[in-house]
Amino acid sequence: MLNVRNLTVNLGRQTILENLTLTAQVGQITAVVGPSGAGKSTLLAALTGDLSFDGSVTLNGHDIARTSTTRLAEIRAVLPQATPMSFPFTVLEVVRMGRIHKTMNNRMASEALTRVGLHGFEGRFYQELSGGEQQRVQLARVLVQVWEPVAQGSSRWLFLDEPVSSLDIGHQLQVMRIIQDFAVRGGGVVMVMHDLNLTAMCADSVILLSNKMVMHQGSPRDTFRDDLLSSAYGCKIAVNRAPEDGMFLLPQVACAAS
Amino acid sequence: MPTAEQISPATVCDGDRSATTRRIVWLLGALLAASMIVALATGSAGTSLWQALSDVLQGRELSLRDRVVLLDIRAPRVLMGCLVGAALAVSGAVLQGLFRNPLADPGIVGVSAGASLGAVGAIVLGGALVVWTVPVSAFLGAWITTILLYRVATRRGRTSVATMLLAGIALTAFAMALTGILVYVADDTQLRDFTFWTMGSLAGSTWSKIYVAGPIIAIPLLLTPFLAKGLNGLTLGEAAAGHIGIRVQRLKACAVLIVAAATGAAVAVSGGIGFVGIVVPHLLRLASGPDHRYLLINSALLGAALLVMADLICRVIIAPAELPIGIVTAVIGAPFFLWILLRQRGIVDL
Numbered sequence: 046m047l048n049v050r051n052l053t054v055n056l057g058r059q060t061i062l063e064n065l066t067l068t069a070q071v072g073q074i075t076a077v078v079g080p081s082g083a084g085k086s087t088l089l090a091a092l093t094g095d096l097s098f099d100g101s102v103t104l105n106g107h108d109i110a111r112t113s114t115t116r117l118a119e120i121r122a123v124l125p126q127a128t129p130m131s132f133p134f135t136v137l138e139v140v141r142m143g144r145i146h147k148t149m150n151n152r153m154a155s156e157a158l159t160r161v162g163l164h165g166f167e168g169r170f171y172q173e174l175s176g177g178e179q180q181r182v183q184l185a186r187v188l189v190q191v192w193e194p195v196a197q198g199s200s201r202w203l204f205l206d207e208p209v210s211s212l213d214i215g216h217q218l219q220v221m222r223i224i225q226d227f228a229v230r231g232g233g234v235v236m237v238m239h240d241l242n243l244t245a246m247c248a249d250s251v252i253l254l255s256n257k258m259v260m261h262q263g264s265p266r267d268t269f270r271d272d273l274l275s276s277a278y279g280c281k282i283a284v285n286r287a288p289e290d291g292m293f294l295l296p297q298v299a300c301a302a303s
Numbered sequence: 304m305p306t307a308e309q310i311s312p313a314t315v316c317d318g319d320r321s322a323t324t325r326r327i328v329w330l331l332g333a334l335l336a337a338s339m340i341v342a343l344a345t346g347s348a349g350t351s352l353w354q355a356l357s358d359v360l361q362g363r364e365l366s367l368r369d370r371v372v373l374l375d376i377r378a379p380r381v382l383m384g385c386l387v388g389a390a391l392a393v394s395g396a397v398l399q400g401l402f403r404n405p406l407a408d409p410g411i412v413g414v415s416a417g418a419s420l421g422a423v424g425a426i427v428l429g430g431a432l433v434v435w436t437v438p439v440s441a442f443l444g445a446w447i448t449t450i451l452l453y454r455v456a457t458r459r460g461r462t463s464v465a466t467m468l469l470a471g472i473a474l475t476a477f478a479m480a481l482t483g484i485l486v487y488v489a490d491d492t493q494l495r496d497f498t499f500w501t502m503g504s505l506a507g508s509t510w511s512k513i514y515v516a517g518p519i520i521a522i523p524l525l526l527t528p529f530l531a532k533g534l535n536g537l538t539l540g541e542a543a544a545g546h547i548g549i550r551v552q553r554l555k556a557c558a559v560l561i562v563a564a565a566t567g568a569a570v571a572v573s574g575g576i577g578f579v580g581i582v583v584p585h586l587l588r589l590a591s592g593p594d595h596r597y598l599l600i601n602s603a604l605l606g607a608a609l610l611v612m613a614d615l616i617c618r619v620i621i622a623p624a625e626l627p628i629g630i631v632t633a634v635i636g637a638p639f640f641l642w643i644l645l646r647q648r649g650i651v652d653l
Contacts, residue, residue, distance in 0.1 A: 090542070093542075093546060094545070095542045095545065114545055114548055114549065114550050114551075115548045115550075117546075117548070118546060118547050118548030119548070121546075122546065122547075123542075123543070123546040125540065125542065125543055128539055128540060128543060129540075130538050130539065131403045131404050131405070131538060132403075132405070132538055132588065132593035133588065133592065133593060134538065134592070134593055134594075135318035135319075135320070135592070136318055137317070137318025137319055138318065138319075138320075138592070138594060139539075142535060142536060142539065142547060143547065145547055145548050167317055167318035167319075168317055168318040169318070190547060
């Protein structure tokens with residue numbers, strides 16, 4: 046379980062996140078949503094140990110500020126929003142960078158590529174791929190790093206920064222299925238999302254950030270309410286029900302901040 | 304976007320280049336051995352290595368002249384060529400991995416200028432009395448310059464190519480200016496001592512210089528394989544490298560120390576030999592990919608072989624006179640650098 050208590054992040058003199066308290070459970074997808082500048086990526090960076098912060102963040106009971114880089118790499122993997130690379134690595138070479146132990150099977154790289162729909166891309170150069178393909182190569186690398194969602198009785202975690210931002214709708218669904226599968230098999234997932242509809246469809250728990258703070262955390266049904274979303278995003282949003290208990294959101298044309 | 308052919312001519316159908324790369328290690332090892340033998344056998348003195356070898360094998364005593372030419376002149380020079388070539392090429396490869404771009408070279412980004420300043424400072428300020436002070440102060444000069452460069456060019460884990468190259472120009476200019484001041488206050492003997500720094504030459508190689516510079520170059524080079532996995536991970540970016548378990552701060556500190564020691568000692572014994580650090584790793588990336596587990600060892604082998612051959616050219620082309628080797632490497636390396644710059648223009652924002 047991911048437990049965050051009184052998290053405050055300052056960059057220079059600016060406070061980016063103020064006194065956040067939230068949790069994420071294993072076996073679930075926890076999505077972080079909110080308007081641009083609300084601090085979503087900063088939150089993810091703090092949770093993955095990239096930024097220093099005040100407060101406490103524990104992952105599976107480990108205080109992440111006191112856990113070694115090597116140990117953290119064994120229990121969680123992180124997918125950045127975009128990963129430009131300056132040297133001509135092949136796709137296979139990039140995915141193999143996720144092998145943090147020599148004991149890891151070399152076949153995993155090809156299997157992971159198949160799962161993200163890039164079978165046959167092994168020999169292609171990473172730099173030649175489109176943004177969406179690069180994103181999926183990186184997802185394959187991340188999957189190799191935490192291959193088993195549960196290892197030695199303890200769950201592993203995926204932290205994803207907008208994993209579907211540069212993908213078309215078909216690949217968005219494919220990636221969401223991979224992430225859901227990871228959670229169903231006992232892993233924990235925390236992901237920053239921009240697309241509220243996709244979040245409503247796939248997330249088990251939603252953290253709505255606004256103005257440096259957690260405005261609400263709960264199931265999509267609890268969090269995606271007209272009043273909460275409209276106030277967080279500063280425009281009128283209507284939440285609608287689709288058949289079979291689904292949900293979709295429509296931004297109202299007459300946008301007004303107040 | 305560049306096409307596959309532009310990035311690398313190597314065949315990479317299954318994406319795994321490790322087998323090809325391992326073969327290249329052996330090939331380069333053979334190339335280095337061959338170039339060392341040719342360099343030992345060739346020279347303006349007309350001493351024959353083969354004649355000397357057969358003499359030794361038949362139990363005959365070597366003539367004094369042959370002994371001096373082979374063992375005291377050519378052998379230390381060839382060995383020094385290997386050490387300096389390997390040091391410069393590996394320094395280039397490590398710096399490029401550290402800055403995550405292929406344009407970093409100890410000569411271009413000011414590390415060599417910092418080393419020269421340290422070496423000249425040691426000579427002029429009287430420290431040259433002890434044999435160790437010149438390479439050690441060259442190392443300190445290179446170390447301080449590399450740290451300054453990294454601080455200036457890297458912000459929040461991202462390196463700007465333009466800032467790195469411009470900072471390199473500024474650091475070089477500053478180090479050269481301070482060197483100029485030292486030259487101004489130097490006496491005649493000291494002036495003669497460091498004239499060769501401006502040229503770059505292996506002509507002054509002696510066994511005693513090898514005993515001093517050898518360990519300062521060889522120890523860091525032997526440590527570089529431990530950086531390979533980290534440098535590979537670093538190409539994903541500093542944060543992502545940390546996420547796969549690499550201790551980034553420690554890696555960077557080690558890389559900077561290794562570059563400073565190897566470049567510092569190389570510059571202290573041979574002066575400003577430029578462009579080896581950029582040409583060698585770039586050629587190897589074209590041939591066998593950017594995996595540092597192979598790139599670093601291959602850079603050491605090819606750098607050593609190329610410098611031994613370049614030095615051979617310098618010795619024989621206008622024999623009995625000699626061309627400074629820095630001129631040869633610059634004539635080949637400078638256009639090569641421009642070529643890389645042109646290819647990079649489309650990929651990275653300069």
